[in-house]
Amino acid sequence: VKQFWLIMFLCAGAFSQNAPPDTLVSPEVHPDGRVTFRIRAPKASEVTLAGDWMPANGREAMKKDAEGVWSVMLGPLPPSIYLYTFSVDGLTVADPVNPRVKLRSRTSASLVEVPSDPPALWQVRDVPHGKVEIHWQRSAVLNGETRWIWVYTPPGYAKETKRRYPVLYLLHGSNDVAPGWTLAGNANLILDNLLAEKKATPMIVVMPYGHAVPFGSPRELQAKNTALFEQYLLQDVAPLVESEYRLAAGRDNRAIAGLSMGGGQALTIGFGHLDRFSAVGAFSAAVPADFETRFAGALSDAKGTNAKLKLLWIACGRDDFIWERSKALDELLSKRGIEHTFRATEGAHTYTVWRQYLGEFAPLLFRPGR
Amino acid sequence: VKQFWLIMFLCAGAFSQNAPPDTLVSPEVHPDGRVTFRIRAPKASEVTLAGDWMPANGREAMKKDAEGVWSVMLGPLPPSIYLYTFSVDGLTVADPVNPRVKLRSRTSASLVEVPSDPPALWQVRDVPHGKVEIHWQRSAVLNGETRWIWVYTPPGYAKETKRRYPVLYLLHGSNDVAPGWTLAGNANLILDNLLAEKKATPMIVVMPYGHAVPFGSPRELQAKNTALFEQYLLQDVAPLVESEYRLAAGRDNRAIAGLSMGGGQALTIGFGHLDRFSAVGAFSAAVPADFETRFAGALSDAKGTNAKLKLLWIACGRDDFIWERSKALDELLSKRGIEHTFRATEGAHTYTVWRQYLGEFAPLLFRPGR
Numbered sequence: 001v002k003q004f005w006l007i008m009f010l011c012a013g014a015f016s017q018n019a020p021p022d023t024l025v026s027p028e029v030h031p032d033g034r035v036t037f038r039i040r041a042p043k044a045s046e047v048t049l050a051g052d053w054m055p056a057n058g059r060e061a062m063k064k065d066a067e068g069v070w071s072v073m074l075g076p077l078p079p080s081i082y083l084y085t086f087s088v089d090g091l092t093v094a095d096p097v098n099p100r101v102k103l104r105s106r107t108s109a110s111l112v113e114v115p116s117d118p119p120a121l122w123q124v125r126d127v128p129h130g131k132v133e134i135h136w137q138r139s140a141v142l143n144g145e146t147r148w149i150w151v152y153t154p155p156g157y158a159k160e161t162k163r164r165y166p167v168l169y170l171l172h173g174s175n176d177v178a179p180g181w182t183l184a185g186n187a188n189l190i191l192d193n194l195l196a197e198k199k200a201t202p203m204i205v206v207m208p209y210g211h212a213v214p215f216g217s218p219r220e221l222q223a224k225n226t227a228l229f230e231q232y233l234l235q236d237v238a239p240l241v242e243s244e245y246r247l248a249a250g251r252d253n254r255a256i257a258g259l260s261m262g263g264g265q266a267l268t269i270g271f272g273h274l275d276r277f278s279a280v281g282a283f284s285a286a287v288p289a290d291f292e293t294r295f296a297g298a299l300s301d302a303k304g305t306n307a308k309l310k311l312l313w314i315a316c317g318r319d320d321f322i323w324e325r326s327k328a329l330d331e332l333l334s335k336r337g338i339e340h341t342f343r344a345t346e347g348a349h350t351y352t353v354w355r356q357y358l359g360e361f362a363p364l365l366f367r368p369g370r
Numbered sequence: 371v372k373q374f375w376l377i378m379f380l381c382a383g384a385f386s387q388n389a390p391p392d393t394l395v396s397p398e399v400h401p402d403g404r405v406t407f408r409i410r411a412p413k414a415s416e417v418t419l420a421g422d423w424m425p426a427n428g429r430e431a432m433k434k435d436a437e438g439v440w441s442v443m444l445g446p447l448p449p450s451i452y453l454y455t456f457s458v459d460g461l462t463v464a465d466p467v468n469p470r471v472k473l474r475s476r477t478s479a480s481l482v483e484v485p486s487d488p489p490a491l492w493q494v495r496d497v498p499h500g501k502v503e504i505h506w507q508r509s510a511v512l513n514g515e516t517r518w519i520w521v522y523t524p525p526g527y528a529k530e531t532k533r534r535y536p537v538l539y540l541l542h543g544s545n546d547v548a549p550g551w552t553l554a555g556n557a558n559l560i561l562d563n564l565l566a567e568k569k570a571t572p573m574i575v576v577m578p579y580g581h582a583v584p585f586g587s588p589r590e591l592q593a594k595n596t597a598l599f600e601q602y603l604l605q606d607v608a609p610l611v612e613s614e615y616r617l618a619a620g621r622d623n624r625a626i627a628g629l630s631m632g633g634g635q636a637l638t639i640g641f642g643h644l645d646r647f648s649a650v651g652a653f654s655a656a657v658p659a660d661f662e663t664r665f666a667g668a669l670s671d672a673k674g675t676n677a678k679l680k681l682l683w684i685a686c687g688r689d690d691f692i693w694e695r696s697k698a699l700d701e702l703l704s705k706r707g708i709e710h711t712f713r714a715t716e717g718a719h720t721y722t723v724w725r726q727y728l729g730e731f732a733p734l735l736f737r738p739g740r
Contacts, residue, residue, distance in 0.1 A: 039461070040461065041459070041461045042459075042460060043415070043459035043460055043461075044459065044461070045413070088461060089411070089414065089459075090411070090413055091409070091410065091411045091414070091458060091463075091466065092466060093461075093463045093464075094463075094464065094478070096462060096463050096477055096478075097476055097477055099473065099474055099475055099476055099547070101471050101473060101478055103471060104469055105469055106467055106469050107466055107467055107469070108466075108469065108471055108478075124516045126508055126514070129505065129506040129507070129516075131503050131504060131505055132503070133501050133503045133504070134501060134502045134504070134552075135501055136494065136499040136558070136559075138494075138496055144496070146494040146499075161531070177469070188506070189506075216393070244528060
C-alpha cells in the first residue's frame with residue numbers, strides 16, 4: 001500500500017516534481033461565511049486581494065507569516081460565488097492553489113463559493129438535472145474558425161422524442177467565454193431548480209462565444225464586434241441549434257438575453273429582429289450609445305413594438321458603473337411608450353446579480369397566454 | 371461609435387478597473403514553432419519557466435526588459451499542446467494573460483498549442499464533430515455529493531434513433547479533472563478525426579472525475595481512492611450512462627482505459643471485472659504495486675483470461691518517471707502468457723504521449739471479428 005501511495009504521489013507531482021504539492025488551503029470558507037485567503041510568496045514585499053464583492057478599486061491588504069504565507073480573513077460574505085485575484089508585488093494572479101478558475105478571454109480569476117443553507121437557487125439541489133452539451137462548429141461567418149457552443153437541455157429532454165421546446169439565447173459579457181454562464185453563472189442549476197419547482201417552462205438555452213472579433217483587438221475592430229456576432233449568431237449558431245434540437249417554431253418560442261456586453265448584443269439583435277424574437281433580457285447591459293437612432297422606427301411605433309415584444313426585461317444594480325445606461329434606457333422606453341420592466345436592484349457589475357436576474361427572468365419566458 | 375467602444379472597454383475592465391487590460395501577448399507561437407513566453411513582473415528578482423516538454427526539474431531562465439516584462443523565446447517545439455507555468459520569486463503561477471488554462475484538482479497551469487500543418491490528429495479538422503455532454507449526478511456512493519461526468523457522443527448520435535453504441539470509460543490522471551481528456555487531451559477531436567477517416571468504430575466515451583477521495587487527502591485516505599472510485603464508477607456512473615445512452619449490450623461493447631492514476635484504475639477495475647469489460651488500456655499507468663498478488667487468479671489462468679481480454683494495451687514513454695512500472699507489467703504479463711501489446715515510445719509523462727496513445731488505442735477497440 002505504501003508503494004502504491006508513493007506512485008500516486010509521484011503521478012500527482014508529475015510536471016511539478018521540483019516542488020512537492022503544496023498543502024496550503026485557499027480559499028477556506030468558514031461555516032459563518034467568513035473566508036480566509038492564502039498565498040505562499042515568501043519573497044514578495046506586498047500582497048493584496050481584490051474581490052468582486054468589494055467596491056470599485058477596493059483591495060484588502062494581506063499579512064505575511066513566518067513561513068512566507070500571506071493571508072487575510074474577510075466577511076462574513078453573503079452566500080454567492082465571488083471572483084477574486086491576488087496582486088503580488090503588482091502582478092495580478094488567480095489563486096495558485098484554488099482549482100475553481102473563472103475562465104476568461106484573457107487573464108483568469110479564481111472563484112470562491114459561500115454556500116447558503118438551505119441551498120440557494122444557484123446551488124446544486126437534489127432535483128433532476130439537465131445537461132450542458134458542447135458543440136464544435138466550423139463558422140462560415142468567422143472564416144472557417146471552429147468555435148464551441150454550450151447548450152443547456154432540461155431534464156428529460158433526451159428521453160422525449162416528440163415534444164418541442166422554446167429556446168433562449170443567453171449571452172455573456174466582455175472578456176468572458178462560452179462556458180461562463182455555466183461555470184460562473186450556474187445557469188444550468190438555476191434552470192434545474194426553477195423547473196423542479198415548476199416555476200419555468202422547460203427550454204433550451206444556447207450559450208455561444210460572444211467575441212466574434214478577437215477580444216483585445218484594436219478599438220476600430222472591436223467596435224464591429226456586435227455586428228459580426230449578430231451574423232455569426234443568426235447564420236451559424238441558430239441554424240445548428242435549429243437542426244440539432246427539437247425546437248418549437250415561431251418567434252413566440254425564441255428569446256434573447258445577455259449580461260453586460262451580451263446585454264447590449266441582446267438589445268441590438270433583439271430589436272433588430274423582432275420577426276425572430278419575442279422576448280429580450282438586458283442584465284447590467286452595455287446599452288449601445290446609438291440605440292435611440294438605430295431603432296427609431298421601433299421606438300416611434302409603440303403599438304406595433306408592444307404587440308411584438310411580449311417581454312422586455314431590463315435589470316441593473318445601483319452600484320454598477322454602467323447603471324446610468326440602464327436608467328437612461330428605462331427612461332427612453334417609458335417616454336416612447338414601450339412596455340418593459342426595469343428592475344433596479346442592489347449590487348454591482350458581477351455574477352452575483354446576474355444569477356439573480358436569470359432566476360427572475362427565466363420564469364417570465366414562454367408563458368402561455370402572453 | 372467611440373462612446374460605444376468606451377463602454378465595451380469599461381465592461382471588459384469591470385473588476386479590474388484599477389488596472390486597464392494588459393496588452394501583453396503570451397504565449398506567442400511563431401510560424402516556425404518557436405514560442406515566446408512573457409510575464410509582467412517589474413518587482414520580481416527572478417522569473418523562470420517550467421514546461422512539460424522539458425526534462426524533469428528543467429527550468430528556463432527569463433530576462434527582464436526595461437518595462438518589467440520578463441520573456442524567453444524557446445523552440446522550435448514539435449507540434450503539440452504543452453503545459454507550462456512561471457515561477458516568480460518562487461511562486462508558481464499559470465500565465466496571467468493566457469486564457470487557455472489547464473484545469474486541475476489543485477493548482478492550475480497554462481496550455482500552449484503549437485499547431486501542425488496539415489492539422490495533426492488531435493487538432494480541429496474540417497470534419498463532422500461529435501458533442502461532449504456534461505451530466506450532473508448526485509452520487510449515492512459519495513454520500514450525496516454531486517459530481518459532473520463528461521461524455522463524448524460521436525457525430526450523428528443524436529439524429530440516430532435505433533443504433534446502439536459501444537462504450538469506452540476513459541480515466542484521467544492524478545490532480546486532473548473530468549474535463550481533462552477534453553480540454554487538454556482533445557479526446558473528442560481525436561475521435562472525430564479517426565471517425566472521419568473510418569479508422570475507428572463510433573463509440574460513446576465516458577470521462578468521470580477520478581478522485582473519489584478528495585485529492586490532497588492524507589495518504590491513508592488517498593490509498594483508498596481506487597477502491598472507492600471503482601464503486602462510484604460501477605454503481606453511479608455506469609447506470610447513468612446505461613440509462614441515458616443507447617449502449618450496445620454485453621462485455622464485448624465495453625472498454626476501460628486511463629492515463630497515469632487512471633491507467634492504474636483501468637487495470638484494477640478492468641481485471642477485477644472481466645465479466646464487464648473486454649478491453650483495457652493503460653497509458654503511462656500507475657500500475658498498482660499489488661497487481662500480481664491481487665490478480666493472481668487471472669494471471670495464472672492465461673487461457674481463460676486471454677479468451678476474455680480481447681485487447682490489453684499498455685503504453686509508456688521511455689523518459690517517463692514511472693516507465694519501470696509499465697516495463698515490469700509487460701514482463702509479468704509475458705511471463706504468465708497473458709496476451710497484450712506493449713508500446714514503448716519516446717516521451718515522458720505528458721498529454722503529448724497520451725493524445726498519441728488514444729489515437730493508436732481507439733482504432734483497436736470494438737472491431738468486429740475480434
